[in-house]
Amino acid sequence: MVKFNQLLDDKKKVKNNKISDTILPEITQEEELYNLDEKDFAVLPVGSIKYELNLIEFPIFSKDKKIKENTSRKYIFSEKNDEYLEIIPSNIQSNLSKKILQEFDELIFYGLMRIYEETGSREIISNYPYLLKISGVNYANENLRRAKDSLQRMKGCSIIFNSCFFSKNQSGSIRETKTINLLSSLRILTLDDKLAKIYQKYFDKHKNLKEIFIATLNEDIVANMENKLHKYFRIEDLTEIKNSTARKIYVMLTKWRYWQKDVSIRRTIKFLASRIPLSWKKTNLSKTIKSIENACVELKRLGKLKDYKINIGTKLEESTIDFYFDTKKNILDILNSKFGIEETGHENLEIVNVEIVEQKLLEEREIEIKKNYSCETELLYRQINKKEQIELLKDLIEESIKKYSVNYVKSNILYANKNSKVNYPHFLKKSINNDYAKMDREKEEKKIKIKLEKEEEAKKKLEKIEQEENELNRLAIEKYGKMTEKSMKKYEKYYSKIP
DNA sequence: AGGCTGGAAGCTCGGGTCGA
DNA sequence: TCGACCCGAGCTTCCAGCCT
Numbered sequence: 001m002v003k004f005n006q007l008l009d010d011k012k013k014v015k016n017n018k019i020s021d022t023i024l025p026e027i028t029q030e031e032e033l034y035n036l037d038e039k040d041f042a043v044l045p046v047g048s049i050k051y052e053l054n055l056i057e058f059p060i061f062s063k064d065k066k067i068k069e070n071t072s073r074k075y076i077f078s079e080k081n082d083e084y085l086e087i088i089p090s091n092i093q094s095n096l097s098k099k100i101l102q103e104f105d106e107l108i109f110y111g112l113m114r115i116y117e118e119t120g121s122r123e124i125i126s127n128y129p130y131l132l133k134i135s136g137v138n139y140a141n142e143n144l145r146r147a148k149d150s151l152q153r154m155k156g157c158s159i160i161f162n163s164c165f166f167s168k169n170q171s172g173s174i175r176e177t178k179t180i181n182l183l184s185s186l187r188i189l190t191l192d193d194k195l196a197k198i199y200q201k202y203f204d205k206h207k208n209l210k211e212i213f214i215a216t217l218n219e220d221i222v223a224n225m226e227n228k229l230h231k232y233f234r235i236e237d238l239t240e241i242k243n244s245t246a247r248k249i250y251v252m253l254t255k256w257r258y259w260q261k262d263v264s265i266r267r268t269i270k271f272l273a274s275r276i277p278l279s280w281k282k283t284n285l286s287k288t289i290k291s292i293e294n295a296c297v298e299l300k301r302l303g304k305l306k307d308y309k310i311n312i313g314t315k316l317e318e319s320t321i322d323f324y325f326d327t328k329k330n331i332l333d334i335l336n337s338k339f340g341i342e343e344t345g346h347e348n349l350e351i352v353n354v355e356i357v358e359q360k361l362l363e364e365r366e367i368e369i370k371k372n373y374s375c376e377t378e379l380l381y382r383q384i385n386k387k388e389q390i391e392l393l394k395d396l397i398e399e400s401i402k403k404y405s406v407n408y409v410k411s412n413i414l415y416a417n418k419n420s421k422v423n424y425p426h427f428l429k430k431s432i433n434n435d436y437a438k439m440d441r442e443k444e445e446k447k448i449k450i451k452l453e454k455e456e457e458a459k460k461k462l463e464k465i466e467q468e469e470n471e472l473n474r475l476a477i478e479k480y481g482k483m484t485e486k487s488m489k490k491y492e493k494y495y496s497k498i499p
Numbered sequence: 500a501g502g503c504t505g506g507a508a509g510c511t512c513g514g515g516t517c518g519a
Numbered sequence: 520t521c522g523a524c525c526c527g528a529g530c531t532t533c534c535a536g537c538c539t
Contacts, residue, residue, distance in 0.1 A: 279514065286521060291513070
């Protein structure tokens with residue numbers, strides 16, 4: 001972990017280069033004591049959400065628009081200490097996209113947090129139009145599709161915190177590897193779904209609703225929020241910042257300023273860029289600084305930042321930025337200065353390297369996400385041709401047997417085994433959805449039926465023959481018993497000649 | 500009337516290249 | 520170091536039409 005000393009060193013370096021000639025504006029800090037406790041939470045402004053501390057500090061939602069499908073991203077904080085954050089996209093074929101979490105998902109996540117705040121339940125049952133509305137996303141057809149896409153990404157994307165996930169019981173250095181998905185489960189229900197009746201009231205909200213979703217928030221994130229390891233934000237405060245770089249800076253500053261308990265803070269621009277994250281290639285430094293400056297202008301315009309000052313010395317690379325905060329406090333500021341001020345150990349983490357891994361490599365390496373699948377899923381998974389077995393197909397099987405039946409899925413697996421030529425997972429998914437194996441299954445069922453019928457017939461025939469034989473024997477014995485002594489001797493003499 | 504759908508055009512912004 | 524320019528995925532906006 002990068003120690004706080006390093007930041008101090010950075011500051012010293014800047015001083016040595018005589019860059020730190022910033023004249024701080026006169027700032028007087030007013031303090032008022034409120035002694036807030038649980039019962040004061042009722043006065044939280046409408047539209048407040050909790051933002052969990054780990055999610056604040058890390059680039060969970062990529063700002064990169066050129067992100068490719070089936071590509072993971074690893075943000076390395078320290079090669080030596082093996083500290084990194086890695087985001088691996090889902091390659092479940094049924095998902096709309098196989099990308100890592102992106103900017104749009106962040107907005108949708110705010111919406112989920114809002115519903116969580118309203119209901120207090122980890123399980124969120126809602127519909128896309130409502131989710132868009134409270135996420136601050138314009139209603140548009142395309143956005144409806146993307147909301148679904150986004151939920152799937154939150155379920156499918158694995159976020160690996162290696163030695164960097166902070167939680168309540170964490171003290172000192174964080175040594176564990178933690179893999180989470182923002183959503184631990186996701187179920188999409190259409191009206192014709194078997195379970196739709198149970199959730200009818202959620203469909204009744206609007207006659208035009210075709211689908212609703214049932215999503216469960218990740219338990220570690222929820223646990224942290226229950227332990228007050230979060231900051232409060234008004235959802236409008238976040239969504240009115242259209243520039244995503246500005247939004248990320250605002251969110252991180254809210255954490256840092258109350259941790260540092262200061263009305264102004266300084267960071268190197270390199271550090272800031274690494275955390276947003278923005279490119280820090282030599283040829284692009286000036287543009288990155290410009291982007292950060294644009295973001296600051298936006299924050300100042302919206303009144304989220306009192307002022308800022310960028311200090312550029314002889315070298316662009318060593319530039320720093322000072323942020324100045326308003327001392328006027330609203331209810332959220334007061335809460336934020338009280339809760340979530342723990343040192344999480346992330347404050348000085350600097351991303352030193354970003355690795356991008358393409359799908360081929362992703363598939364080659366075993367994804368170490370251990371999941372609990374049902375017995376049926378495990379058994380069906382073994383039916384898949386060995387060379388086509390990918391751990392993630394278990395998700396597809398698990399989902400499919402819920403929707404259809406074990407026999408239905410099995411028949412389609414066998415069909416895919418026989419007929420898939422190029423892309424097995426894709427073919428299997430299509431096969432299950434369209435029941436390609438219907439004919440095979442019916443043929444097989446018919447074959448079994450005929451076989452059973454034949455066996456039954458043969459059994460009956462055998463029984464009949466036995467019955468007849470028994471009857472003949474009985475009659476013979478009966479007749480033998482009734483013979484006169486003369487006839488019996490004649491009969492025995494005749495039979496003794498037969499070998 | 501208001502919510503939903505489907506499609507399309509145009510804009511945004513980070514990133515890349517180049518030359519002064 | 521910096522401005523000019525281009526690229527392109529993502530995003531917004533708009534329109535026409537449908538459903539309840």
